[in-house]
Amino acid sequence: xxxxxxxxxxxxxxxxxxxxxxxxxxxxxxxxxxxxxxxxxxxxxxxxxxxxxxxxxxxxxxxxxxxxxxxxxxxxxxxxxxxxxxxxxxxxxxx
Ligand SMILES: [Zn+2]
Numbered sequence: 199x200x201x202x203x204x205x206x207x208x209x210x211x212x213x214x215x216x217x218x219x220x221x222x223x224x225x226x227x228x229x230x231x232x233x234x235x236x237x238x239x240x241x242x243x244x245x246x247x248x249x250x251x252x253x254x255x256x257x258x259x260x261x262x263x264x265x266x267x268x269x270x271x272x273x274x275x276x277x278x279x280x281x282x283x284x285x286x287x288x289x290x291x292x293x
Contacts, residue, residue, distance in 0.1 A: 202226065202227070202228045202229075202276075202278070203226075203227065203229075204224055204225075204226060204227050204239075205227070205229065205234060208227075208234070210224045210227070210239055210263075211263070213241050213261060213263065215243040215245065215248060215259045216259075217243075217248055217249045217250045217259060218243065218245050218247065218248040218249060218259075220243060220244070220245040220248065222241035222242060222243050222244075222259070222261060223241065223242055223243075223244050224239050224240070224241055225240055225241070225242045226239070226240045226278045227239040227240065227278075228273055228276050228278060230269070230272060235265060236265055236266070236268055236269045236272060237264075237265050237269055237273070238262060238263070238264050238265070238269055238270075238272075238273035238274075238276065238278070239262070239263045240260065240261075240262055240263075240278045241260065241261045241262075241263060242258055242259070242260050242261075243258045243259035243260070244258070245258075262278075
């Protein structure tokens with residue numbers, strides 16, 4: 199079983215945007231129910247000043263993180279839907 203949500207206070211590793219060096223935000227995650235430490239997390243860069251941020255295309259730097267090789271095998275085909283923080287009606291699907 200999978201459950202798709204961010205676990206409060208879970209020790210997601212800190213990730214940095216390689217373009218603006220800002221800390222990325224975990225916006226969604228999928229965890230393995232029997233072992234929450236097996237997971238896939240989606241990070242987005244919240245920085246509107248980032249050089250790769252594109253307001254028109256509604257794109258920001260995004261990064262998928264897997265907790266390990268097993269997690270990659272479990273979750274690589276699982277899509278993560280995301281509600282963007284600034285556009286309530288816009289969803290993007292990341293894989
Ligand atoms: Zn950035």
